[in-house]
Amino acid sequence: MYILHHTPDSAALVVRLVLEELKLPYQIAPIDRAGGALDTPAYRKLHPLGKIPALETPNGVMFESAAILLHLTEVTGKLAPAPGTPHRAKFLTWLFFTSNNLHPVVMHYYYPDRLAGAQNAEAVKTQAALTAKSLLTTLNQMIATDAPAWLTTEPSALGYYIAVLMRWLAEPCPPSDYPALHNILTALETTAAALTCAQAEDLGQTIFTNPY
Ligand SMILES: N[C@@H](CCC(=O)N[C@@H](CS)C(=O)NCC(=O)O)C(=O)O
Known part of the structure; x- marks a missing residue:
């Protein structure tokens, strides 16, 4: 199960779209951004810069949208040309x-x-x-x-x-x-x-x- 730390229409949307497209099981963990949740020690443990998104994966917490996308395509072998192939x-x-x-x-x-x-x-x-x-x-x-x-x-x-x-x-x-x-x-x-x-x-x- 993946846990996506999320606010609507943020960079977390990119990750959510890909999780959906890959049909991976995930839960949304809403971030109370207006309430200062990005600055709490608990969230900074997930994302040291206090940005959105953070994704809890079976291999640990990830942040940076592109890194997350690369990881999800690698573990599933979908939604990107495979490593080592011409494209x-x-x-x-x-x-x-x-x-x-x-x-x-x-x-x-x-x-x-x-x-x-x-x-x-x-x-x-x-x-x-x-x-x-x-x-x-x-x-x-x-x-x-x-x-x-x-x-x-x-x-x-x-x-x-x-x-x-x-x-x-x-x-x-x-x-x-x-x-x-x-x-x-x-x-x-x-x-x-x-x-x-x-x-x-x-x-x-x-x-x-x-x-x-
Ligand atoms: N390079 C980061 C950028 C993340 C980012 O800037 N996210 C925005 C939301 S779209 C954010 O956290 N904004 C809150 C803020 O900067 O205070 C990534 O790709 O994940």
């Missing part, structure tokens, strides 16, 4: 591109004061939106050029990760501006996993392509 290199490249570049920019967009103080928040947010557009254009182009079936025609852990980040970026970066990515989002938002998560977290019908 694995692209999968790893795009996963780390997403985790190391796109995900932090989303955080800068939503918490612009954290990077350079409240007085610079507007400038940080504007720059984050521009950077997000540039990164999504690059990702869209790489995926359009390669068009790998494991990402474009099948559910994948990476596809769900990109889809959730694009959900959050939908205002400055409308998904339809990125056709190759939009196709992935369109397919993923009608999976049983996405519909289950959308209902559980009250996210609406078109959670990736037209979220708000």
